[in-house]
Amino acid sequence: MNVTEWIGLITAAGSILGGGGFFVARATVKASQATARANEAVATIQANPQAKAQDFAVLQATVQRVDEENGKLRLRQSRLETLLRAFAWTTDRWARQMHHAGIEPEPAHPLVDEYNRTGV
Template sequence: MSVWAAVVTVTAAVLTVIGTVYTARLSKAAATTSAEATRVVAAVQAAPAQRAEDLKVLQATVSRVDEENGSLRGRVSRIESILRAFAWTTDRWAQQMHHAGIEPEPVHPLVEEYNRTGV
């Protein structure tokens, strides 16, 4: 009987060790899965805040671009006004030269195009 008792004791000990190792592996897998789930939940919960932050950045960028665009439009308008004034002035000078009997040099093709189209 003592042989059987020894076999049962050794078998029980081996099975206990195997059970402990198996439980440890399952616990580690469960902890890893739990950590991954926690990370995913945190990312999902942070997504609206990140989107709000992205929206703030986008709105600030649009505001800055609108401001720059308004400034550039003002400058372009001023340059167009100066160009029209210069064209009017040079046309007046050319007419004065014609009246004085002086033939001015021919105008540049771009000036001719501008005089013809206004663009």
């Protein structure tokens, strides 16, 4: 190739590239938009574990609170059952004392009879 052909080739390439600058700019804009969407997606993905961690922390706190409340309720129930047994033992002793003294006590309530039979 001689110099004239090279100059023609360079001029043609310049006009193609110069006219193609529009396409290059458009591609650059699309690429930057795609990059922005990808960055948003990455930010969302990275935020999800943090949101899940916060949800898990709330769940853990709730479970701990419910466990504490259940423990307190179980303790109250245990104390109440102990009191009920002591009261049942005391009233049974009084009823036996009345029988020994020849006094017939009033019949017990049906729930008391059921408790005395089943213990529940």
